[in-house]
Amino acid sequence: MYGCEKNIELRLIIDSELRVYLPNVMNNQTGDDNIFFPQSSSPDLIIEDMTIHDRWGNKMYENRNFPANDPQYGWDGTYKGSEVSVGVYTYLIMTSYDGERVRFVGTVTLLK
Numbered sequence: 001m002y003g004c005e006k007n008i009e010l011r012l013i014i015d016s017e018l019r020v021y022l023p024n025v026m027n028n029q030t031g032d033d034n035i036f037f038p039q040s041s042s043p044d045l046i047i048e049d050m051t052i053h054d055r056w057g058n059k060m061y062e063n064r065n066f067p068a069n070d071p072q073y074g075w076d077g078t079y080k081g082s083e084v085s086v087g088v089y090t091y092l093i094m095t096s097y098d099g100e101r102v103r104f105v106g107t108v109t110l111l112k
Contacts, residue, residue, distance in 0.1 A: 018042055018097055020068070022104060027111045028077025028084070036108050037074025038093060047073070048094045048101070052108075060084060068095075077110050086112055 019041035026036050038047055045068040052061040052075050066073040077084055093104040 018045065018102070020045070020095075020102075020104065022091070022093070022106060023108060024106070025109045025111060026077060029112065035071040035074040035076055036091070037071045038068045038095070038104075040068040042097060043067070043069065044097065045069075046096045048096050050075075050091065050093045053090045053092075054084070055087060055089075060089060084110065086110055 021039040023036060027034055036052070038045070038050070047063070047066050047068055049064050050062065050066075050073075051059055054060055060079045061075040063073050063075075088107050088109050090107050091105070095102045095104070
């Protein structure tokens with residue numbers, strides 16, 4: 001202003017670390033915590049394959065090629081339209097992010 005020069009230095013730090021949240025407890029009743037789906041810090045995370053198995057290894061759910069952060073692609077605690085039993089279920093999730101494949105394996109406990 002008024003012929004004076006100003007120099008401003010701006011440092012921008014970008015956190016590019018991928019963060020993924022996978023709940024370890026859910027219920028299959030109505031409410032906000034009734035869908036198991038991957039949530040991520042990146043809107044670009046693609047879920048290549050997500051399977052849910054019961055304790056005997058039976059596949060309860062599978063979905064492929066969908067974006068993270070969208071509950072419409074998640075598991076609602078049912079199998080072929082019927083509620084499954086209370087218990088611990090294993091998930092295997094393969095993702096694609098920034099040219100790399102990342103695998104997540106864990107359990108989710110289903111409550112009523």
